[in-house]
Amino acid sequence: MPQPARPRPPAHVPPQGAAQAGLAGLVVGAIGVVFGDIGTSPLYTLREAFSPHYGLVADHDTVLGVLSMIFWSLTLVVTLKYVTIIMRADNEGEGGIMALMALAQRCFPKDSRSAYVVGVLGILGASLFFGDGVITPAISVLSAVEGLEVVAPGMHAWIVPITVLVLVALFATQRYGTEKVGRIFGPVTVVWFLALAALGVANILHEPEVLHAVNPWWAVRFFVDHAWGGIFILGAVVLAVTGGEAIYTDMGHFGPRPIRHAWYFFVLPALMLNYLGQGALVLEDPAAVRNPFYVGVPDWAQWPMLLLATLATVIASQAVITGGYSIARQAMQLGYIPRMRIKHTSSETIGQIYIPAINWTMAVIVVGLVLSFGSSSALAAAYGISVSATMLIDTLLLALVARALWPVARRWVLPLCVLFLLIDLAFLVANGAKVLQGAWFPVVLGMVLFTLLRTWRRGREILREEMQKEGIRLDAFIPGLMLAPPVRVEGTAVFMTSDKGVVPHALLHNLKHNKVLHERNVFLTVDTLTVPYAAPGRRLTVETLGDGFYRVLVRFGFMETPDVPQALMQVPDHCDISFDPMETTYFVSRETVVSSARRGMPVWRDKLFAVMHRNAAPANHFFRIPGNRLVELGAQVEI
Structure with missing residues (x-):
């Protein structure tokens, strides 16, 4: 993310430095960054499906039914919905x-009201x-370290401490950046x-019957045998597809083509071979359901696999953190x-940033989850409901985009959206049963975040309205000021x-207070x-207003970190103003917000906004303005 003023190329154009790497290099990079979350799901998905919770x-028949649901969930939700269709909806x-x-x-x-509702849906989903x-x-690293129960049962008491140590080390090293x-x-x-894939093939050879699970009839038969109660098993099946949204989120780093190649020809086959292999192991020995992933590993490979699994889960966690x-x-x-406050951790790579507040908030929550739940099985009960709701919102937004912007593709995308909606609702209902x-x-964490985001957005709108009420129109102010102009001093003032x-x-x-006006304002x-x-x-955009006054509009995309001084250095030559860093002073107004019961939001939200506003990073940090060129002037505003 350094050099934010430089525009990022679209996803279909390889990012800078990647063109020489070719498609193969981008595919390998995508495998490392994009598929970490979904790629560690085999550690716990099938085990949770046969946990006592589901009975x-x-x-x-049950093993084949569960495997069939996993296969078709990956096919319909991840392959068809996210990788094939929704990745067409790139901004x-x-x-x-x-x-x-x-x-x-x-x-x-x-x-419009519709745009407002879409905004609420998007923020709710995020x-x-x-x-x-x-x-x-928490669940990924914990499930990997839980392999100690199979590899070295005597070390059971060390599982949680080792997991916490790995996670703390991961969050503590974020400030150094992830480039290396x-x-x-x-x-x-x-x-x-x-x-x-290798483990899956080795276990499938012992019980090839498991390959029949790709037939959707086994999934249908599972629901026939278990009636409506069978839908609740989707609360475990959803664990296999929880990385689908992350695939779409990371699309901008590599572009859709490398991600699709990696998924279709490498990641999906490897995942399905492993799931089928675990199923074959359970068919051969039902007792293996206690941990079918590690039980299927040969004795000589158990310690190396434990280390590899831990590395894989750390990589998956890293992707979540940077996301x-x-x-x-x-x-x-x-x-x-x-x-x-945003820290740039690389001078070469756009996208390498570190946000201390986000990092340590996530660290506290993640470590707290490990200590509170204590096992990946307990965490699996908490996992899935929010991401199911997010997938549902994705489907609704996709339908809106397809209907308005895809006149040809909408003929087949909209009917598929109906199918996706039914699947998402089924996942949501199944996971809703795990609330207790x-x-x-x-859900509570998501609602707290949603409240904070909406409060800040609404609070800023109210604050702007209050500032406008007390404001003076610029077109009337400048002519009046020039009737009795104050003392002018050298330099440029940016307000x-x-x-x-x-x-x-x-x-x-x-x-x-100063009774002076700069030469250029x-x-x-x-x-x-x-x-x-x-x-x-x-x-x-530069507009000359006369008498040394100018109006400048600087635009940034929502993926950029705004660097105002660098942007101002790009003023076109034909404009009669330049911004010498040593002669430019930035003036900002820093408002003190006071809550009021007479206007705006409820008092508790007014107070919440006031706290958030008071703790926001200073403008010079966010807009990358040198502190020695900044003047802040306070004002009290009642909302």
């Missing part, structure tokens, strides 16, 4: 629910996705999927969360304002677009 007996190369939300909002007038996302590092570690992500994950940074940055740019077993946690037509409070305070507004990266031609 299933590991007989022939100038970027994916994820925030990008899909921005794309869907274009289907309606900007200030909040719920984060609620389940923090479970991924990321170089080994692809090869290690390739080895992981090859190991999954959290990316979503947080998008939310900041779109105005849904307060500004936070722990599924309440991601940051969110309203292009109103005099910035910082300018009024500067005139009131710029009213600067930073605008966030609904596209990931602003094109060079749209970055700057």
